[in-house]
Amino acid sequence: MRRYLVIGLLYFLGFPSLTSAQDSTNTSKSTVPVEGTMGFRTFWMSTSYFEDFKGDYALGQAAFLRLKTKDFRGFSIAARYTLFANVWSSDLLDRDPITGNFNRYEVGLFDVTNPAERFFGKLEELQLKYQSKKITGVFGRMDINTPFINPQDGRLSPTFVQGAQLAYRPNNTHHFTGYIIDRISPRSTSGWYDVGETFGLYPVGQSTFGKPSLYKGKTNSHFVSILEWKGQVLPEMSLQFNHTFVDNVSSTYFLQALNDWKQPGRRYDLFTGTQFILQHGVVEGGNPDRTLQFKHPEDLNYVFSGRIGIKNPKMQWHLNYTRIDGRGRFLSPREWGRDPFFTFIPRERNEGFNQVDAITTYYQRNLPSAGLQLYGFAGLHFLPDPTDVEINKFGFPSYAQANLGGRYTPDWSKGLDFHLILMSKINIREGEMKPQWIYNKVDMFHVNFIVNYQLTWK
Numbered sequence: 001m002r003r004y005l006v007i008g009l010l011y012f013l014g015f016p017s018l019t020s021a022q023d024s025t026n027t028s029k030s031t032v033p034v035e036g037t038m039g040f041r042t043f044w045m046s047t048s049y050f051e052d053f054k055g056d057y058a059l060g061q062a063a064f065l066r067l068k069t070k071d072f073r074g075f076s077i078a079a080r081y082t083l084f085a086n087v088w089s090s091d092l093l094d095r096d097p098i099t100g101n102f103n104r105y106e107v108g109l110f111d112v113t114n115p116a117e118r119f120f121g122k123l124e125e126l127q128l129k130y131q132s133k134k135i136t137g138v139f140g141r142m143d144i145n146t147p148f149i150n151p152q153d154g155r156l157s158p159t160f161v162q163g164a165q166l167a168y169r170p171n172n173t174h175h176f177t178g179y180i181i182d183r184i185s186p187r188s189t190s191g192w193y194d195v196g197e198t199f200g201l202y203p204v205g206q207s208t209f210g211k212p213s214l215y216k217g218k219t220n221s222h223f224v225s226i227l228e229w230k231g232q233v234l235p236e237m238s239l240q241f242n243h244t245f246v247d248n249v250s251s252t253y254f255l256q257a258l259n260d261w262k263q264p265g266r267r268y269d270l271f272t273g274t275q276f277i278l279q280h281g282v283v284e285g286g287n288p289d290r291t292l293q294f295k296h297p298e299d300l301n302y303v304f305s306g307r308i309g310i311k312n313p314k315m316q317w318h319l320n321y322t323r324i325d326g327r328g329r330f331l332s333p334r335e336w337g338r339d340p341f342f343t344f345i346p347r348e349r350n351e352g353f354n355q356v357d358a359i360t361t362y363y364q365r366n367l368p369s370a371g372l373q374l375y376g377f378a379g380l381h382f383l384p385d386p387t388d389v390e391i392n393k394f395g396f397p398s399y400a401q402a403n404l405g406g407r408y409t410p411d412w413s414k415g416l417d418f419h420l421i422l423m424s425k426i427n428i429r430e431g432e433m434k435p436q437w438i439y440n441k442v443d444m445f446h447v448n449f450i451v452n453y454q455l456t457w458k
């Protein structure tokens with residue numbers, strides 16, 4: 001009974017007071033020493049299959065409260081606590097009768113380490129921050145958004161990390177950032193974990209020996225260090241360099257160039273993007289025992305990704321290509337973030353593979369007078385054969401994916417928005433298909449409907 005009273009209270013606090021965010025902007029400057037943000041997310045998700053596999057659905061609710069002291073000589077303290085509830089769902093603990101596997105998507109709205117838990121909370125942020133004109137320092141629990149550790153905000157709450165961040169911005173052209181991370185709280189989990197403990201919280205796939213991977217709970221890694229530079233090297237060209245070092249596991253270099261090519265007198269401007277990624281294993285790859293390693297220390301992978309498109313204030317369209325090649329699998333823990341590739345389409349990733357060719361396109365239309373943004377993704381992802389376990393970790397067939405989505409931000413309530421995503425993935429591999437290559441992967445229809453509301457006071 002208590003959990004339902006709490007859920008009811010969350011709705012009572014959040015949704016009947018939608019006009020309060022607008023009213024707060026008209027008040028005089030507050031003398032309260034604490035700034036606050038209250039946020040609510042309602043998330044409906046359902047998955048069905050073209051064949052007779054187990055479909056699922058779930059309605060999740062999250063509510064967070066973030067408090068931050070006002071700056072005192074550049075210093076401030078912030079904390080964020082979030083509550084999660086499984087309001088209504090199918091039996092997410094029940095296995096698919098054909099494959100014997102568990103649900104992959106809907107369970108991610110809650111705690112994947114304990115799917116039976118219907119109500120829980122998590123302290124996501126607790127930090128000391130210093131900020132001046134050129135320097136920002138953060139110590140404690142914080143949010144993060146880098147190419148390989150990022151919010152991956154497609155569930156009820158994003159990913160957070162614990163450690164230290166130092167950023168230096170000498171001018172408007174250059175921005176340097178460094179992180180040392182010793183704990184991570186991935187999305188779809190209720191706890192905080194040492195770096196090595198996060199490997200295997202999500203499905204582990206198969207090892208290069210053709211058996212289920214055994215690195216969960218066996219990966220020895222104590223920290224992640226990240227060095228990043230962003231620079232506006234030309235008026236129409238920006239560069240980003242990132243080095244992500246995972247202790248005892250891997251070292252990954254990321255270089256990205258983005259160009260805007262102004263077209264005076266024309267309806268559209270041209271833009272392009274280029275990415276190059278180099279990754280290799282280090283030391284033990286997580287464990288000296290080959291059967292327990294996350295990444296082979298002798299792996300050497302490279303990724304090229306490119307983009308070309310056109311845009312104006314009302315629309316944008318782009319075409320993208322990615323090639324993953326090298327020796328061994330390209331690996332980045334799915335617990336930490338989504339792919340940085342230009343060909344990424346929400347609700348799927350191309351991590352854990354080699355010899356991949358992906359081609360995607362994206363179109364977005366903005367209707368600001370109506371508060372609408374409409375968009376669509378489409379892509380072809382040519383993966384190694386699922387029987388080739390050395391370069392296909394998750395036994396995934398080549399597939400086509402299409403997403404249709406829309407965001408509505410009403411003008412009658414500041415801080416409120418609605419988001420609908422319709423997604424389908426279709427197998428394009430020729431020949432016989434095993435059920436394990438279909439369930440949770442292809443020949444499916446997936447629906448997300450999300451309501452977000454935030455109320456801020458200062």
